[in-house]
Amino acid sequence: MAERSTALLEQPEGRAGEAPARIPRGRGATALAVGLVRTARPRQWIKNVLVVAAPAAAGELASRHTVGQLAVVFILFTAAASAVYLINDALDAEADRAHPVKCRRPVAAGEVPVPVAYAVGALLAAATSTAAAVLCNPLTAALLTAYVVMQLAYCVRLKHVLVVDLAVVTTGFLMRAMIGGVALSIPLSRWFLITTGFGALFMVAAKRYSEAVEMADADGATRALLTSYSTGYLRFVWQLAAGVAVLGYCLWALESGGTANGSLLPWRQLSVIAFILAVLRYAVFADRGTAGAPEEVVLRDRPLAVIGLVWLAMYGMAVVDL
Template identity: 50%
Template sequence: MSMTAQRSLRRHIDGGARGVALGVFRSARPKQWVKSVLVLAAPFVSGQLADTAVLLATVLAFVAFSLVASAVYLFNDALDAAADRAHPTKCERPVASGVVSVPVAYAASAILLAAGTAIGALAGWQLLLVLGAYCGLQLGYCLGWKHQPVIDLCIVASGFLLRAIAGGVAAGIALSQWFLLVTAFGSLFMVAGKRFAEMVLYERTGARIRDALAKYSTSYLRFVWATSAAIAIMSYCLWAFEIRGGSGGDIWAVISMVPFVVAVLRYAVDVDGGNAGEPEEIALRDRVLQVLGLAWVGALALSVYL
C-alpha cells in the first residue's frame, strides 16, 4: 500500500473513531446533566452547602448521578434502535442512525454505569442505594414500563426526586417531609406538563410520540399537572414556615413564597399552551422565569443563611 493510501486510510479511521466518540457523547445527553443540580437542594436549604465535607459529597453525588443517567440513556437508545429508525426525529439519534453501533452503545453504557457507581461509592453506601433505586426504576422504564400510563409519569418524576434525595443522603442531611413533598409533586407537575405538551402536539399534527399517549387525554393530563402544582405550592408554603422557626430569617422564608408561586404560575402558562416539551429549554429561554427563579433562590438563601 502506498504512503498516500495509508494516510487516507488513517484519516478515515481517525475520523470514524472521532465520529463514534462524538456520537457516544451525544447519546449520553450531557444537556440532561443539569437535572443533577438537584443534588444541591438539600445541602443548600439545610444551610450546610458551605461546609467542605458536605460540598465534596454533593459534588460526588452530582458526578455519579450524571454518569449513571447517561448510562441509562445509552442503554435505552441501544434497546430502541430499531423502533427509533422509524421515528421522524429519533431516527437522527447516533445509535438509530448507525453512527454508534448497538454493541458500542451497550459497552459505553456499562462503562458509564461502572464509573458512576465507583464515584458514588466514595460518598457512601447510602448514595449507592439511591443510585440502585434509580437504575432499577429507569431500566424498568426502558424495558416496558414507559408504555404504562401513570406508571411512566411516576417513574420519570422519581428521577428528579431521587436526585434531590441523593444530595441529602450523600451529605448525611436529614430530609424534611415538606422538602420531599415539594420535590415530588413539583417533579410530577413538570413531567405531566411535558406529556401534556406531547399530547397537544399529537392532537394538532397526529405525530404520536409515545405509545402511552394513546391512553391519556388532555383533560386528564391537565388534571394531573394542575393538582400537582397545587400540592407543590401548598407544601412549599407549609415548609417555608418551618425553615427557620423563631429566627430572623422567617420573613425571608415567607417572602420566598411569592416568587415561587409566581414562577409556578408562569411555567403553567407554557404548560397550558402545550409548549412545555423540555423544562430545561423553557427555563433557558424565559427571562422572566429566570428572574423569578433568582429572586426565589435569593430569598431562600437569606432565610437559611441570614
C-alpha cells in the same frame, strides 16, 4: 507493470474504477466519541444540579468538604443518567426514527452503533455504583443502583404502563434531590419531599402533555402510551401536581409565624410569592403544549430565570436567617 500491480494491491476494496477514499484513521473514533457524548444528553445534565437541593435546604453548603462531596455526587449521578440514556436510545432506535425530532439522535441516525451504546451504558452503570460505594457511602451507592435499575425497568417495560410511567420519571427527579442529603447524612424533611416530588410530577406531566399535543397527528408513533392518555387527563395531572407543590411549599414557609432569629424580613413567607410566580410562569408553557423540553424552558425563558434567581435569593436568606 510491476509498479502498477503494486499500486493496485495497495488500493482498498471497492467497485472497479472507483477512486479509493482517503479517510483519516482518527475521524471515525472522534465521530463515535462525539455521538456518545450527544447520546448522554449534556443539555439535560442541568437536572442533576438537584443533588444540591437537600444540603442547600438544610443550609449545609458552607464547608469545602460538602462542596467537594456534592461535586462527586453530581458526576456520579450524571454518569448514571447517561448510562440510562445510552441504553434507552439503543432500545428505542427503531421507534425514534419515526419521530420528527428524535430521529436525529446519534443511535437512531446510525452515528453510534446499537451494540456500542449498550456496552458503554452497561459499563457506566456498573462503574457509578462501585464508585459511589468507595467515594461516598453504601446508602448512596444503593440509591444510585436503585435509580439505574428503576430507569432500566422503565425503558424495558414500565414506560408502557399507564400512570406508573409518570410515577417512575417523577421518582427519578426525587432521587436526584435526595441523593445529596443521603451522601452527606442530612435528614430530609417531609415538606422538602412533598414539594420536590409534586414539583417534579408537575414538570413530568407538563412534558407528557406537550408531547401528546405535538404527536396528536402522528398516531403515537414514538410513544404509544400517549394515545392512552387524553390531553385532558394530562392537563389535570400537571394542574393537580402544581397545586400540591405550592401547598407543600406554603406549609413549609408558614411553619414560623414571622421573622426568625432577628431576620430583617420574613424571607420564608416572602419566598412563597416568587415560588408561585415561577410555577405560574412555567404553567404558561405547559398550557401552550411547549414544555416538552423542560431544560430548554428553564434555560431560555428570561423572565422565568429572573423569577428563579429572586426565589433562590429569598430562599437562601431564609435558610441562613439574614
